[in-house]
Amino acid sequence: MDTSQPGNRDKGTGYGRGPQSHDALITEVGPGTPCGEFMRRYWQPVAVAEKVAELPLAVRFLGEDLVLFRDKTGRPGLVHARCCHRGTTLYYGRTEEQGIRCCYHGWLFDVEGNCLDMPCEKDYGAGIRENVRQPWYPVIEEYGLIWAYFGPPEKKPAFIRYSSLENLGAGEKLYAFQGTFGGGGDASVDIMPCNWLQDWENVMDPFHLPILHTNFSGVQFMPEFGIMPEVEWALDDLGMKYTAYRELDDGREVDRVTYILFPHVRIVPSVELAPGPGTSIGFCMPVDDANFTIFHIMKVAEDFDFGARRRERLPGKIWSEMSEEEHQRFPGDWEAQVGQGPISLHSEEHLAPSDKGIRMARRLLKQQIELVQAGGDPQGVVFDDAEAIIDVKAGNFFRD
Template sequence: MKSAYGLTTPQENAELTHVEPGTPMGELLRRFWQPVALSAELTDLPKKIKIMCEELVVFRTKDGALGCLTPHCSHRGTSLEWGRIEKDGLRCCYHGWLYAPDGRVTEMSCETKEFCARANIQHPAYPIMEYGGLVFIYMGPPEKKPLFPLYDIIDTRERNDVELRGMQLWDGYGIGYVKDCNWLQHHENVVDPWHLLVLHQQISGDQFDGALMQGRSKIDFESTDLGVRYRVIKDLPNGNRLVRYAEVVMPNIILVPNIHEQGTVPKNKDRCTEITWTVPVDNEHLTAFSIVAWPLVDGKPVDDWMPGTDVRIKVRPAGQGERTYEERQRNPDDREAQEGQRPIAIHALERLAPSDRGVVMLRRQLKEQIQIVKDGNDPMNIVRDEGANTRIRTNAWNTVLSPEQATKHQGEEA
């Protein structure tokens, strides 16, 4: 027996897990536009948010311009979350300083115009934009601000069969209803298909309702031009073969194709219906935002349709709200597994095994990107060329092969 007496706990891997300003991972993530709210949430009240340990206030003026400011008023510090939205800015509730969306103080209710002009106060702010029903901010060095990347799933400029919807598919949690832990251990789950077979099948009974719970799995991993992906091949009881890829796009996007795929109808490269950002709130909490490409028929949204990673299905406990401690013990789900790794997983205590190859590849890529940023260069997936910002090809999908196709293609890909 190895006694637990006297054990000490090593430090967490701060380089990959901590996200405050100035930390290696925090600086990498700050090079990308990050989602912070649904467009629909910015109405006639400002919204206080927290992302990567920074509290901020985002708002939309009555004229429709977006702003993102540090929360405490430049006058005497009142939080701007209590402010009033006006035609062209956000007015602090305490003494009425008016902030333009870019942070300029344009009026001071208790002072003269001349004083206000002379003071020329610029309140700290971040660039902000919206796309596909989500609000994004850029928190990195101003001169490094990239374009918003138009991945194929969400570049709808030349198609009219979908509409984009900004959503939080798991009620403010990450995918699978995980929230109270470090963002990375949650993000890693996407390149850990082995847990599908154990947690979601052997331990808790089938927690998905389709082909993912059928047949034996052949699993492998590879780098892509955007990040890392796994491949799962399953020979289904109906004779068809499922070939499935899920991808992490550096640094914090996940692409998970339909988890409810039934495997009954042959199909080629059925791509994800949504793109999802795993967003660190701070070092011990996370959230997620998705842009869903919602199908249209005759220009109208299809009602009886569900995004591919929506888990509100009967067999899945995670989507059924609060559960008792006993229920969680008897039927653990992603939340129990990932939050159970500690608030921040301690990499120095892990014993990584061959099945963890996707996790190892993901961490290695993140370390490489951190180094690239430290060296003063752009990390991968930074887009600066407008011409190249068109339907950027993603690498995650479900393919279902008929028995004949599976034989013809030696079983792997159509």
């Protein structure tokens, strides 16, 4: 606003603004919501496999409270937390050979929710057990994670594999973990208290690298990211990507290619600018509308130790050890994204040309949600195992 114009100087105060809102179509993920239905068409990560042991875990995803367990034969199971008898949580249940037994009246459910025992009933519930089923979801164990399918049974897709996680070489292993990078991998910030889209669309925002991660808070990754990139965004058959070109001070030229895929996959190349394809795949998994977590799978060297790599945000300090003042003086992704609020208020934004990737990502997402609403199958969903492999093309590519 040109404040030299008569009458403009006193405008623009905070007084009298209209209602503020978020775009529910692309953010809300609960059962029955358009975006929730879209997401429920994919296999989605729900736990690091080795964390699912004898004690049941209480987990919450897509706005649903669930219990994840492993029966004594090793089969993982994911069921609604609320027991279908009289509603106590199966979190206090006990895992047995054949399933999980509710603590209250002892109903026993297998990993597919079938009731196998009602110890308070005549003949252990024979004749009535068949009439109840604990709500359950199919799960599989792949790449070191447990994955669940929350959608309509007749639409269950093939499990997608990623080329960069296949064909482990000698001395390589896969490393799967849960944790946001917003806190530098700090284990105490597994769940970020904001909407999943704030992270997923952020992956298509290469311009916050020179500002937030390099100039504002000091060098959080590499000094090279301080160079303003030349950026192109593009759609391809996988999803969406950007290519950020930089000429480095030593004369080398690098194209950094980053992807987002559906429903919430992020493929970010090495932030150390290691040359070559990205070997880390992340999933911005919604807990509910105002919380998300990230599951990562990385191809790493056999002796890789994430504990040793946990990024210090300040010398000698990881994220959770920083004071409030230090969070203010040295913000990172956690502060910027959570700072947008539980669900960012899209009605209050002013998108600029450098936000082109944000616009495109939201538009693409809307298209996919509307496709599902119209009865179609969204991008990236395939039903044939032979087609269920994604050729990962993200990476830091140095020009010759």
